[in-house]
Amino acid sequence: MSNYNWKFLRLILSWQSLSAIIINGLLIFNLAAKSAIAQKIPDCRVSLKAIQEKENFRLLALKGNKNAANRYQTLLKQHKQKLQSCRSQTWPETQALWLRLYPCDIRPGAVEQIMDRIVNKGYNQVYLEVFYDGRVLLPAADNPTVWPAVVRTVGTETFDLLALAIKKGQQRGLKVYAWMFTNNFGYTYAQRIDRQSAIARNGKNQTSLSVVEEGSQVFIDPYNTQAKADYYLMVQQVLRRRPDGILFDYVRYPRQTGSDSIATKVHDLWLFTPATQEVLFRRAKNSKGLELIRRFLTRGYVSAGDIAEVDKRYPQEEEPMWEGRIPAKNQKSLPSPEEKQRVLQLDLWLFTVAHAMQGILDFVALATYPAKQQGIPAGVVFFPEGNQALGQGYDSRLQPWDRFSSTLQWHPMSYANCGNVNCIVAQVQQVLKMAQPGTKVIPALAGKWGESISNRPSLEVQMQALRRFSPKIKGVSHFAYSWQYPEHDSERKSCYRG
Numbered sequence: 001m002s003n004y005n006w007k008f009l010r011l012i013l014s015w016q017s018l019s020a021i022i023i024n025g026l027l028i029f030n031l032a033a034k035s036a037i038a039q040k041i042p043d044c045r046v047s048l049k050a051i052q053e054k055e056n057f058r059l060l061a062l063k064g065n066k067n068a069a070n071r072y073q074t075l076l077k078q079h080k081q082k083l084q085s086c087r088s089q090t091w092p093e094t095q096a097l098w099l100r101l102y103p104c105d106i107r108p109g110a111v112e113q114i115m116d117r118i119v120n121k122g123y124n125q126v127y128l129e130v131f132y133d134g135r136v137l138l139p140a141a142d143n144p145t146v147w148p149a150v151v152r153t154v155g156t157e158t159f160d161l162l163a164l165a166i167k168k169g170q171q172r173g174l175k176v177y178a179w180m181f182t183n184n185f186g187y188t189y190a191q192r193i194d195r196q197s198a199i200a201r202n203g204k205n206q207t208s209l210s211v212v213e214e215g216s217q218v219f220i221d222p223y224n225t226q227a228k229a230d231y232y233l234m235v236q237q238v239l240r241r242r243p244d245g246i247l248f249d250y251v252r253y254p255r256q257t258g259s260d261s262i263a264t265k266v267h268d269l270w271l272f273t274p275a276t277q278e279v280l281f282r283r284a285k286n287s288k289g290l291e292l293i294r295r296f297l298t299r300g301y302v303s304a305g306d307i308a309e310v311d312k313r314y315p316q317e318e319e320p321m322w323e324g325r326i327p328a329k330n331q332k333s334l335p336s337p338e339e340k341q342r343v344l345q346l347d348l349w350l351f352t353v354a355h356a357m358q359g360i361l362d363f364v365a366l367a368t369y370p371a372k373q374q375g376i377p378a379g380v381v382f383f384p385e386g387n388q389a390l391g392q393g394y395d396s397r398l399q400p401w402d403r404f405s406s407t408l409q410w411h412p413m414s415y416a417n418c419g420n421v422n423c424i425v426a427q428v429q430q431v432l433k434m435a436q437p438g439t440k441v442i443p444a445l446a447g448k449w450g451e452s453i454s455n456r457p458s459l460e461v462q463m464q465a466l467r468r469f470s471p472k473i474k475g476v477s478h479f480a481y482s483w484q485y486p487e488h489d490s491e492r493k494s495c496y497r498g
Contacts, residue, residue: 044086044095044122046079051120054079058116062109079119080173087124091467094442094475096125098179100482101137103151104495106159111168117485119172121449127179127247127477128165130238133216134186137162138237145234146195148188163241175244179381180235182367183219183360184208184250185227190218197274198227200253203267203300208254219254222359224275228366235370245377247411251364252386252399253356264393266349267300269356280355285321287314293322296348304337307344320344322351349392357400368408379409381444384427406436411477414443419455421465432472442475448483 046054054075060068087093097118105111118126130137131147140149141157151161162178169176189195190209199207200219208219220227239246253270255261263269271280277297284290291310296302310320319327325347335343364380371378386399404410412431416423428443435441443466447459456462459478466473482489 044083044090044124046082046120046122050075050079054116054120055113058109058112076116076172080171083119083122083124083173086122091470092463092474092476094125095123096127096177096442096475096477097121097123097484098127098129098444098477098480100129100132100480101150101161101165102492103153103156104492106151106153106156106161107495110492111161111165114481115165115168115172115174117488118169118174118481121484123478124173125175125177125244125475125477126169127177128162128169128243129180130162130178131180131234132186133181134188134218136234136238143237145237146189146192146230147186147234160241162238166241166243170244177245177247177377177379178238178241178243179247179249180238181250182231182248183222183252183363184217185220185231186218187216189220189230195226195230197221198224198230199273200270200276201272202270203265203272203297205272211256211260212254213257217254219250219270221270221273221276222363223279224273228363231363231367232370235367239370239374239376243376245379245409246368246371247379247381247409248364248367249381251360251380251382251401252397253360254396256396261396262390262393263353263396263398264391265300266296266352268396269352269398271297271352271356276355276359279359280352283323283351283355285323285325286317288317288320289322289325292320292344292348293351296345296352302341302345302348304341307341308337324351324354346392353394353398356398357403360398360400361403364404364408368405372407377409379411379440379442380404381411381413384412384414384430401431402434406439409440409442410435411442411444413446413479415446415479417455419457421457421462424462425465428466428469428473432469440475441473442477443473444477444479446479446483453483 054072057068057072057075061072087095099114099118101111101114105114115126128137134147135150136143136145136147137150138145139158139160140152142160143149151159166176187209190199190207198220200221201207202211208217222228235246260268271277280297281290281293284293288310291313292302292306295306319325368378380401382399382401382404383397384401386395386397387401388395401410401412410431412427414424414427416427424445428441431441431443445459445462445466447453447456447462449459451458463476466476478484
């Protein structure tokens with residue numbers, strides 16, 4: 001081989017060596033960077049060794065081993081103390097997990113296993129679903145509500161799964177909140193002949209059963225006295241079990257799809273039930289206002305002819321009036337009939353939208369009142385985009401979260417899905433901007449630890465992005481236990497099937 005070839009080969013080898021050094025250096029740098037990021041996200045998890053030790057004692061205790069039972073209780077106390085100490089020094093101070101229990105969870109040791117797993121992950125709160133899909137987590141033998149109990153197996157009529165979950169959670173240092181559907185009463189409610197007038201209807205005579213893809217969702221008229229009484233009784237029964245807090249979800253109207261996802265006309269609104277209309281008509285301040293409201297609801301518009309006819313019928317009244325309407329003053333000349341029609345029709349549209357939203361606000365005030373009386377924290381769960389104005393239309397959910405009381409906890413479901421954290425951060429920023437000073441904002445995130453899911457970044461990445469909002473945000477929740485333990489969730493759903 002010529003000298004030239006040897007020189008060329010040595011040059012190649014030297015570059016390969018240099019490349020290897022650079023690559024190794026980059027790998028070391030990346031590992032160091034990842035380690036630094038990990039160090040920036042402290043958590044309060046239990047070690048794998050301690051988890052296994054605790055689980056072994058739990059299983060032995062179930063078999064009647066008294067020594068193991070004592071060791072198990074000792075570990076529970078130790079982990080409780082460590083959790084409380086860690087969370088008091090670690091952001092976020094509150095880290096919660098959403099949880100649904102099933103009839104299978106009445107099995108001995110099942111609730112203990114679930115609560116242990118939640119503590120093991122470093123959570124110090126659990127949001128336990130107690131009213132969902134038209135079922136309530138009360139014992140069948142002690143359930144005065146109109147909804148069936150979740151647990152209805154023969155022989156389990158007195159089993160109080162809600163009380164047990166609260167007790168076992170609190171023993172481990174978890175605050176257990178009751179999480180409830182609110183304006184969505186569930187399919188079983190719609191099957192009652194004596195509750196048909198309580199179900200919300202739009203101007204096309206539709207209920208939510210025919211417009212929502214999940215057919216079990218039944219939204220009620222928030223102005224209906226019977227619906228309010230039914231729900232109030234259930235809240236009282238749940239609070240008898242003394243949860244650490246209570247959260248109200250589905251505080252809105254149905255979410256529709258396609259072009260119907262935007263409400264643009266009065267017949268899109270859920271105003272066509274007797275109770276809602278009775279209160280709406282009472283908001284009229286004079287006869288002109290009442291007559292135009294009636295015509296607007298019936299036809300979906302008012303014409304210049306309608307306005308002229310109403311003016312002629314009630315000549316003693318000036319402007320049509322209803323709550324919130326402030327007619328323009330000091331006009332140099334009366335507007336044309338067409339201009340007057342345009343202004344009044346827009347005013348009527350905004351008025352009916354406001355009336356629909358006020359129903360949600362009034363229902364929330366009623367639902368949260370028993371908790372307020374007992375000094376139990378209450379919160380509202382909502383979509384940050386659920387109150388959007390889109391042109392002259394509105395998001396069909398009509399969720400007026402920006403008007404929720406600042407004395408309530410705000411739990412924005414920050415579930416935006418754009419493949420990264422930017423849209424999630426934007427949702428949280430929007431809520432923080434609208435919240436009054438002192439409002440407890442506790443964002444809910446969807447995801448899994450250690451991996452992305454459904455195009456959402458891992459919980460580590462999402463949490464790191466939200467940490468910039470500390471100290472405004474001192475609590476974060478994660479949806480859900482079923483996402484953290486999908487196999488266990490599936491097994492718990494089907495334990496009675498063979």
